[in-house]
Amino acid sequence: xxxxxxxxxxxxxxxxxxxxxxxxxxxxxxxxxxxxxxxxxxxxxxxxxxxxxxxxxxxxxxxxxxxxxxxxxxxxxxxxxxxxxxxxxxxxxxxxxxxxxxxxxxxxxxxxxxxxxxxx
Amino acid sequence: xxxxxxxxxxxxxxxxxxxxxxxxxxxxxxxxxxxxxxxxxxxxxxxxxxxxxxxxxxxxxxxxxxxxxxxxxxxxxxxxxxxxxxxxxxxxxxxxxxxxxxxxxxxxxxxxxxxxxxxxxxxxxxxxxxxxxxxxxxxxxxxxxxxxxxxxxxxxxxxxxxxxxxxxxxxxxxxxxxxxxxxxxxxxxxxxxxxxxxxxxxxxxxxxxxxxxxxxxxxxxxxxxxxxxxxxxxxxxxxxxxxxxxxxxxxxxxxxxxxxxxxxxxxxxxxxxxxxxxxxxxxxxxxxxxxxxxxxxxxxxxxxxxxxxxxxxxxxxxxxxxxxxxxxxxxxxxxxxxxxxxxxxxxxxxxxxxxxxxxxxxxxxxxxxxxxxxx
Numbered sequence: 239x240x241x242x243x244x245x246x247x248x249x250x251x252x253x254x255x256x257x258x259x260x261x262x263x264x265x266x267x268x269x270x271x272x273x274x275x276x277x278x279x280x281x282x283x284x285x286x287x288x289x290x291x292x293x294x295x296x297x298x299x300x301x302x303x304x305x306x307x308x309x310x311x312x313x314x315x316x317x318x319x320x321x322x323x324x325x326x327x328x329x330x331x332x333x334x335x336x337x338x339x340x341x342x343x344x345x346x347x348x349x350x351x352x353x354x355x356x357x358x
Numbered sequence: 359x360x361x362x363x364x365x366x367x368x369x370x371x372x373x374x375x376x377x378x379x380x381x382x383x384x385x386x387x388x389x390x391x392x393x394x395x396x397x398x399x400x401x402x403x404x405x406x407x408x409x410x411x412x413x414x415x416x417x418x419x420x421x422x423x424x425x426x427x428x429x430x431x432x433x434x435x436x437x438x439x440x441x442x443x444x445x446x447x448x449x450x451x452x453x454x455x456x457x458x459x460x461x462x463x464x465x466x467x468x469x470x471x472x473x474x475x476x477x478x479x480x481x482x483x484x485x486x487x488x489x490x491x492x493x494x495x496x497x498x499x500x501x502x503x504x505x506x507x508x509x510x511x512x513x514x515x516x517x518x519x520x521x522x523x524x525x526x527x528x529x530x531x532x533x534x535x536x537x538x539x540x541x542x543x544x545x546x547x548x549x550x551x552x553x554x555x556x557x558x559x560x561x562x563x564x565x566x567x568x569x570x571x572x573x574x575x576x577x578x579x580x581x582x583x584x585x586x587x588x589x590x591x592x593x594x595x596x597x598x599x600x601x602x603x604x605x606x607x608x609x610x611x612x613x614x615x616x617x618x619x620x621x622x623x624x625x626x627x628x629x630x631x632x633x634x635x636x637x638x639x640x641x642x643x644x645x646x647x648x649x650x651x652x653x654x655x656x657x658x659x660x661x662x663x664x665x666x667x668x669x670x671x672x673x674x675x676x677x678x679x680x681x682x683x684x685x686x687x688x689x690x691x692x693x694x695x696x697x698x699x700x701x702x703x704x705x706x707x708x709x710x711x712x713x714x715x716x717x718x719x720x721x722x723x724x725x726x727x728x729x730x731x732x733x
Binding site for chain 1: 391
């Protein structure tokens with residue numbers, strides 16, 4: 239698992255990446271009440287807006303950690319957005335993306351670096 | 359405001375000890391939520407009783423020689439009927455500027471005791487108290503004084519179990535009906551207790567000397583029915599109740615008629631006028647306002663926030679959302695805002711421009727969740 243400074247996580251298997259928001263992010267957001275997911279087939283760009291997560295308090299953008307094409311979204315979040323709070327880095331995943339360029343993963347943080355980033 | 363150091367209420371240390379997330383609000387460091395989160399706090403208040411620290415709000419007394427003089431002095435500044443207030447009654451009204459815009463909304467109360475009849479109690483918004491008190495003081499006749507009560511704290515206990523909790527500490531308070539207030543003792547401490555609040559639920563607002571409020575809050579939080587509630591749930595509760603937030607739903611450009619607060623304008627005041635801002639208020643009462651505050655329900659699950667543009671079905675801009683979010687009890691997104699008067703009827707189809715896309719919505723009657731006041 240790798241992490242971004244915008245508090246997304248990404249897990250790569252083969253040429254497909256699963257993307258979500260970190261546990262730290264869900265703690266900061268509080269109760270999630272709505273998630274707007276991209277359409278399947280949408281091209282996302284590294285650092286570009288890929289989804290929106292709304293808590294009781296506010297809306298926040300979720301940025302794509304990598305460039306690629308959306309191949310799946312987590313339909314469970316439509317009926318149960320609080321899944322993001324219960325399992326941010328597991329069952330509360332947002333989307334799967336077919337990677338265009340694996341070298342984009344190089345500048346993402348590993349767990350130790352992300353934990354240090356959050357603590358600072 | 360941003361350069362001024364943040365103030366703390368007398369309950370700040372309590373909030374920190376309860377692991378509140380503290381944020382700047384209206385010049386104060388205030389709890390936005392406690393560890394269980396806004397949804398849980400909201401639902402707890404609707405189902406049991408929530409304790410809110412509202413000590414940042416402005417409290418003051420107007421003191422004059424007699425009841426008629428004091429009432430007439432404040433009636434110059436507000437459209438509410440103050441002279442007609444009975445003993446132990448409180449009334450919601452607004453301070454208006456000369457253009458009929460709202461400087462602030464406030465509560466005005468008359469004591470239960472005839473001995474206090476030259477005095478009225480005021481409670482105003484934290485974010486506006488300096489402006490309000492300066493405005494009021496500037497417009498009072500020489501024989502009526504504004505006396506700030508900065509030595510007093512204020513807490514609210516709200517929810518269906520508030521009355522049974524209060525019965526254990528301030529038994530006299532449960533005799534009060536909605537929008538009544540009286541001096542009372544809470545565990546032996548002198549306080550002023552009002553049956554009012556900002557959640558749509560039955561509840562009480564308790565004004566007490568600042569050095570006694572920690573003991574009062576501790577006694578309430580020791581009750582199994584009571585949990586502390588932060589500003590986040592306060593906002594979702596008042597939005598479901600259809601109540602205005604100053605600086606969002608009302609401000610110096612909106613009139614009480616546009617804001618759908620006509621119910622708070624006394625009949626005698628409409629006949630007589632004579633208050634600051636009355637020209638616009640009376641004209642809008644006669645002709646109808648050009649725009650009106652309404653409830654709006656988005657049809658999907660996505661909330662529409664403050665600042666969202668409202669259009670008609672053809673895409674023409676007809677208004678603006680001033681408060682919006684998710685209503686936990688309403689179980690969906692809810693909002694309020696201003697639309698052109700022709701679109702103000704409940705059921706009217708409109709569109710909300712959320713992230714550059716039109717989203718279907720309908721004008722809706724408020725409150726979104728029925729009030730449960732003690733009548």
